Amino acid sequence: MKFNSTKPSFARQLDAQDDLSPFRDQFVIQDPTLVYLDGNSLGRLPQATPDHMKYAIEHQWGERLIRGWNDGWIKKPAEVGAKIAEIIGARPDEVIVCDTTSINLYKLALAALQARPERKTILSDALNFPSDLYILQGICDLMGEEHRLDLIPSDQSLSVPLENCRERIGDDTALVTLSHVSFKSAFMYDMEKVTHLAHQAGALTLWDLSHSAGAVPLELHDWDVDLAVGCTYKYLNGGPGAPAFLYVRRDLQNKLIPPIWGWFGAQAPFNFDLNFNPARDLTRFQISTPHMLSLLAVEPALEIILKAGIKNLRQKSIQQSEYLIYLAREFLFPLGYELGSPTDASERGSHVTLQHPEAYRICRALIEPQETDIRVIPDFREPDNVRLGIAPLYTSFLDLHQAVRRMEQIVKEKEYLQYSEEYLSVT
Numbered sequence: 166m167k168f169n170s171t172k173p174s175f176a177r178q179l180d181a182q183d184d185l186s187p188f189r190d191q192f193v194i195q196d197p198t199l200v201y202l203d204g205n206s207l208g209r210l211p212q213a214t215p216d217h218m219k220y221a222i223e224h225q226w227g228e229r230l231i232r233g234w235n236d237g238w239i240k241k242p243a244e245v246g247a248k249i250a251e252i253i254g255a256r257p258d259e260v261i262v263c264d265t266t267s268i269n270l271y272k273l274a275l276a277a278l279q280a281r282p283e284r285k286t287i288l289s290d291a292l293n294f295p296s297d298l299y300i301l302q303g304i305c306d307l308m309g310e311e312h313r314l315d316l317i318p319s320d321q322s323l324s325v326p327l328e329n330c331r332e333r334i335g336d337d338t339a340l341v342t343l344s345h346v347s348f349k350s351a352f353m354y355d356m357e358k359v360t361h362l363a364h365q366a367g368a369l370t371l372w373d374l375s376h377s378a379g380a381v382p383l384e385l386h387d388w389d390v391d392l393a394v395g396c397t398y399k400y401l402n403g404g405p406g407a408p409a410f411l412y413v414r415r416d417l418q419n420k421l422i423p424p425i426w427g428w429f430g431a432q433a434p435f436n437f438d439l440n441f442n443p444a445r446d447l448t449r450f451q452i453s454t455p456h457m458l459s460l461l462a463v464e465p466a467l468e469i470i471l472k473a474g475i476k477n478l479r480q481k482s483i484q485q486s487e488y489l490i491y492l493a494r495e496f497l498f499p500l501g502y503e504l505g506s507p508t509d510a511s512e513r514g515s516h517v518t519l520q521h522p523e524a525y526r527i528c529r530a531l532i533e534p535q536e537t538d539i540r541v542i543p544d545f546r547e548p549d550n551v552r553l554g555i556a557p558l559y560t561s562f563l564d565l566h567q568a569v570r571r572m573e574q575i576v577k578e579k580e581y582l583q584y585s586e587e588y589l590s591v592t
């Protein structure tokens with residue numbers, strides 16, 4: 166993709182030509198000067214969500230009380246799951262919303278290991294989200310140290326060549342579990358190819374879609390993916406702490422045994438049987454009473470994504486990330502910034518990471534500027550990464566232009582020196 170102007174007027178022109186730009190109006194934008202590049206950590210609030218929640222609280226809870234469950238709450242985890250299924254290329258009965266990403270990873274990883282009892286190796290990589298690795302380490306500990314976690318080596322902590330996967334996946338591999346898009350570098354695996362390699366070796370796959378659901382087109386079912394989990398508060402805009410989802414391919418659903426047996430995973434929870442009989446479908450992976458209010462908050466956001474179309478969103482995200490990298494080359498690389506993401510758009514999710522030794526203080530200056538009204542919210546990620554999330558539903562080209570110019574100014578004028586190097590508790 167070629168761009169030939171670094172002027173803000175060109176950014177405005179790109180916005181004017183963008184078919185998706187009207188979707189920005191479907192989100193609450195309290196402060197129009199705020200450049201929000203953190204939609205991959207916490208998506209914006211959809212305009213429709215406050216009324217939706219007011220109705221849920223005042224009518225469904227306030228008036229209907231316990232009857233709310235039969236009015237429809239009980240079906241919500243599967244119903245919202247079916248919507249997410251549409252976004253990630255799964256069948257409607259292959260996705261359910263419950264618990265958190267970490268808990269779902271725990272449940273599905275243990276179920277997968279139980280299905281491959283002779284194999285003792287769990288394969289992941291060093292780009293994975295630490296919580297995912299902790300969960301896997303905890304599982305190895307629980308299994309009496311018979312199991313081990315092996316990490317596929319990366320290429321300079323930026324990407325993992327397919328060849329490295331091919332070399333590591335073997336006869337002892339029970340499970341290959343990876344983040345589809347890496348939280349730091351945005352490296353994106355070829356999910357279909359890695360899944361195929363795992364299957365050839367007789368292993369199962371479990372993908373974490375936290376940074377890809379709602380950002381890149383996925384065909385989980387057609388790619389024969391076994392298991393997946395993901396987050397709804399990032400690109401799916403479900404709100405802080407919104408419940409996560411899990412995917413289990415249809416033919417595996419009644420073969421895998423959930424490791425936590427709760428009443429919502431039983432065939433007939435309201436029979437109150439004293440012995441657990443797992444449901445015959447995906448619902449066996451539920452544990453207990455759904456977090457109904459936060460689950461309902463996910464609904465309006467999914468409608469927006471389905472209307473915009475995931476392929477259109479991806480197209481815009483690629484155009485925007487290429488534009489951002491183009492501007493970074495022009496303004497930032499001469500100042501010591503480096504690209505911390507793959508250069509090839511087909512190997513990148515929807516965020517772009519720029520590295521600088523002063524990354525932390527640069528982020529502080531972006532978030533709390535002292536000499537300008539332009540406030541930019543990125544993420545800082547250890548040790549030197551400024552992570553810029555592109556959420557094509559509401560990120561504008563002008564946002565990206567402003568962010569890059571601020572990053573330039575902060576280093577050029579040594580503005581970052583005015584900020585403490587001490588980390589805040591959430592970075």
Ligand SMILES: *Cc1c(COP(=O)(O)O)cnc(C)c1O
Pocket residue numbers: 265266267268294296297344348373375376396409
């Ligand atoms: C955000 C994220 C999570 C979040 O986990 P929680 O259980 O919601 O805290 C998990 N995995 C990855 C890869 C993430 O990016």
